[in-house]
Amino acid sequence: MRKGVTFLTTLALTGVLTLPVTAQDTPSADTVVASVDGTDITLGHVIVAFSTLPAQYQQLGPDVLLPGIIDQLVRQTALAQSFEGEPSRAARLSLENEERSVMAGEAVEATMATAVSDADIQAAYDSRFADGTAGEEYNASHILVETEEEALAIVEELNGGADFVEVAKAKSIGPSRENGGALGWFGPGRMVPDFEAAVISLQPETISGPVQTEFGWHVIRLNETRVVDAPALEEVRDEIQLELQQIAVTEHIEALVASADVVLPDLSDLDPASIMNLDLLRN
Structure with a gap:
């Protein structure tokens, strides 16, 4: 199956990407940065293309990326204009999937924008840190071995008076062995x-x-515990807001699906391996 042209596949594009772009005092998404046989390419197109680039390309810097992206959009436009006939079934299905994905993303953004108020964030903060603390943290050490028998022997050795640090340095296979098994401080959710x-x-x-x-x-040794003071609201505002938004989006999606007329036919006769059969797209 044909794949779409990847942005900046030839970037570094060796410095040949020096398309002239006229600077404007007040650019907008409608600012035209190139035109191919009457088809305009706008700054908005470039911004969207940039936002979908892999992280390693986004680090190249705007002076390189602007002409590079414009060059790729020009090439894509010229290629698209050269195509004659009807798009293949694979191309049509790909466009349908892309539109579905983009519109679903728009719906998620709209839900997130209105789902959480400052009062919701304050209430969640008050509930999470009702006692003025963020819970306990633990300082522990451990000795890691491959078998239960080895662990049982170490427990017996420690109960007999052996020094935990020395046993860890001698017998642990974990990366903390050099520190005598010390793991430092950690809170809930940090360990398996x-x-x-x-x-x-x-x-x-x-x-x-x-x-x-x-x-x-x-074999674990708990060294000590401590109670951690609650963070200020502003320190965790973004974290709480995102959590509440994610909950709201999940609930919204579940409600939409529950109210929709979803039909799931019996697929017991469908070979799961058929998802890899690209020949079906050529029918």
Whole structure:
């Protein structure tokens, strides 16, 4: 299946991208930056193209990107004008998908713009930090080994009086071994769930039994805990707003789908591998 022309595929475009662009005091999205056989390319087209570039291209700087994007849009326009006949089925379906995606994005932006008020943010902040704190943080160390048997032997060794730091340096396979297993301070959500649950269950200056995670078997020592003061509202305003917006968008989408007349035919006879059959687009 044919793919669309990628922006700036030849960028660095070796410095040959020196299309003259006339500076204007008050440019707008309608400012014409090029014309191909009467078809205008505007600054708005360039801005949209820039916004979809991969991050590595966006770092090149506007002095390089402006003429580079214009050059690519000129090339695309010339190619599009040269096409004769009807677009292929793949092209038509691609355009339908693109329009669906763009309009869905517009709907999301519209929902996010009106979904959350300052009062909503304040209420969420007050609820999250009702006691004036941001909860507890934990300072822990661990010894990571490959098997439960090794972990059990280490627990026995530590219970017999061995120094945790020295055992960690000698036997841990984790990157923290050089620090005697020390992990420093961390809050909820920073560690994998089983590890975090084991830490929370401990009293300061005690060790856990073997704890299994995707990384191996851990023996954990909780060194100490501390209560963290709540941040000021302005420090977390953007974070809270985004969380509330995401909730609102999810609820809005679910409500739309629930109220829509969605028909899902029986696909039990459809081979899932058919999604990879590009030959179907040539029929």
